[in-house]
Amino acid sequence: MKYIMLSYMLEESSPVHIGLQEPQIIPNAQISKGGGYNSYIINVENHSGTHVDAPGHFLEGGKIISEYKPDELVFNNPLILEVPKKQNELIKLEEVSNLNLEGINCIFFRTGFGKYREKDSETYLTSNPGIESELVYWLRKNYPEIKCIGIDCISMSSYQKPEEGKKAHLNAFMKNEELGEPLLLVEDMDLEIDEKLDSVETVFIIPWQIKGIDSAPCVVMAKINR
Numbered sequence: 135m136k137y138i139m140l141s142y143m144l145e146e147s148s149p150v151h152i153g154l155q156e157p158q159i160i161p162n163a164q165i166s167k168g169g170g171y172n173s174y175i176i177n178v179e180n181h182s183g184t185h186v187d188a189p190g191h192f193l194e195g196g197k198i199i200s201e202y203k204p205d206e207l208v209f210n211n212p213l214i215l216e217v218p219k220k221q222n223e224l225i226k227l228e229e230v231s232n233l234n235l236e237g238i239n240c241i242f243f244r245t246g247f248g249k250y251r252e253k254d255s256e257t258y259l260t261s262n263p264g265i266e267s268e269l270v271y272w273l274r275k276n277y278p279e280i281k282c283i284g285i286d287c288i289s290m291s292s293y294q295k296p297e298e299g300k301k302a303h304l305n306a307f308m309k310n311e312e313l314g315e316p317l318l319l320v321e322d323m324d325l326e327i328d329e330k331l332d333s334v335e336t337v338f339i340i341p342w343q344i345k346g347i348d349s350a351p352c353v354v355m356a357k358i359n360r
């Protein structure tokens with residue numbers, strides 16, 4: 135048994151959504167400059183790096199990430215699904231609708247787009263694949279045990295298809311009698327792992343513990359069964 139990260143380390147150079155402030159990690163007191171200790175000031179928008187979106191991101195009064203209990207952030211039956219995608223392509227309902235997802239409580243979509251993150255951040259940010267809104271609705275309606283989905287792209291929304299992306303977010307978060315609990319959405323995940331996808335046994339999503347914010351940067355740790 136071992137543990138791996140499915141989240142990226144946050145750096146000043148981390149690619150962030152177009153329009154967001156870039157992360158600042160500023161040395162404050164520094165021993166090398168004659169200080170008595172080391173410390174840093176960290177200035178980061180909450181949708182930077184690997185982060186988890188909660189309903190309050192799109193819905194006024196929606197549940198916010200700081201209201202989630204630890205029990206709601208541990209997933210004992212995750213599925214990492216291989217769905218190779220080219221630039222601007224959407225993950226479609228028909229790719230998932232014939233799978234048996236009984237018992238699964240969390241799905242991470244591996245599009246392979248993570249390979250652009252370092253080498254071509256422009257492509258990573260502006261040509262990313264996304265998820266079809268209809269698929270999100272279908273998952274909530276048919277598999278209420280699924281409480282979280284994630285993706286190895288900067289967003290669930292394809293940058294080139296913002297309307298469809300907004301719908302996908304709303305379908306994840308909205309209150310609707312036909313649907314169960316809203317979903318959490320983990321974006322900018324590191325799914326470029328060497329381990330076999332089905333060896334991922336348990337996933338822990340650990341958002342920064344900051345009161346009152348809609349969503350938060352997070353650590354995603356996975357327990358690997360080998």
Ligand SMILES: [Zn+2]
Nearest residue numbers: 181187321349
């Ligand atoms: Zn976000």
